[in-house]
Amino acid sequence: MSANAQKSDTLIPLCVDLDGTLIHTDMLWESLVRLLRKNPLYLFPVFAWWARGRARLKAEIASRVAVNVSTLPYNGPLIEFLRAERTRGRRVLLVTASDAAMGKAVADHLPIFDEVLASDGKLNLRGRNKGEKLAELFGERGFDYAGNSTVDLPVWQRARAAIVVNGSPALCRRAFQCAEHGPVFPSPSAMLPELAKILMSASITENVVVLLPCLLMILSGIKASLTGALIAVSAFLFCHWGALILGEWFALDSDRSNPARRKRPFASGALKVQTGPTLGPLLIVTGLALAVWAGVPAAATAACFTILAGVDSASRSKASPLARGLTRTAQNMLRLLAGWAAAGL
Secondary structure, eight states: OOHHHHHHHTTSOEEEOTBTTTBSSOHHHHHHHHHHHHOGGGHHHHHHHHHTOHHHHHHHHHTTOOOOGGGSOBOHHHHHHHHHHHHTTOOEEEEEEEEHHHHHHHHHHSTTOSEEEEEOSSOOOSTHHHHHHHHHHHOTTOOEEEEOSGGGHHHHTTSSEEEEESOOHHHHHHHHHHSEEEEEEOOSSOHHHHHHHHHHTSOHHHHGGGGHHHHHHHHTTOOOOHHHHHHHHHHHHHHHHHHHHHHHHHTHHHHHTOTTTTTSHHHHTSSOTTHHHHHHHHHHHHHHHHHHHHOHHHHHHHHHHHHHHHHHHHTTTTSOHHHHHHHHHHHHHHHHHHHHHHHTO
8 A cells, every 4th residue: 555545544534333343242232131131021111112213212221221331242353453543543433323322331441432423312323324424424435334234234335445344255245345345354253153152061961860760760660651751851951051041141241250251152242142032031931842741740840940050050150169069959859850750650
């Protein structure tokens, strides 16, 4: 790059998205899940706020919930790039669809932004609205923009250069059809391997304990339902998976504050925060449905097991070894009870 080109480049503002770009998470979901954990009854006004527009929804939630921005999973390589560009004398703006209060909190924590543009309770600064706002301020092709999803395509269509963060190869191709080829910051990890980390912690060997009573009955010459026992094993495995996911989700804030656990899937942002309250209950409901198939007593023990497993997962960093040992013992007792019930005793 020539000296003249480099000099003119510094005159082009660099605009950066927040959700999924500067941070590996979404501030709306971060604040929404905290609001519902604070009081689940907020679910009803949430729908009323949403009916009045996403900007109003974000403003209402932001006025009731504070997110600790110092522990958010930030995109380190992107931040270093932004610092370097600002050192060159370039103007850097945080342009986010999140509420202005959230954007300002992040900008105060990271003193690398000259200005914050955000949703204000009336205008949802997202997609086409964001592109129009930036074109109005800086002119067509008068800014560079860093984004992470197809929602950002209308912005790239009006930008000079597209900077793609955490995007797929297909998104990169579409972005570079809209604007000049800018830097690419790949995603640090894929979702499925990170989800597997949580699921693999539900030891299949532990849940096979449910089969033990059935095998003992068969070896003793007592008639037992192997089919019922196998269904119960599957039920406990699904319930365990769901409980582990919800436990990780509930421990999100404490994990982020713990240097040894801040790289856990939810804490690091490798798993989207909305995955917890969606996938976790789905797995638990599947497990309980299988348990009902194995019999009402098996279903009752599976429900108690799910509660214990969820508490164990959520409190793992705070509970004493004795408390965790007692919880694990109780879980195995419930497995054995379910095994006896499912086998037909």
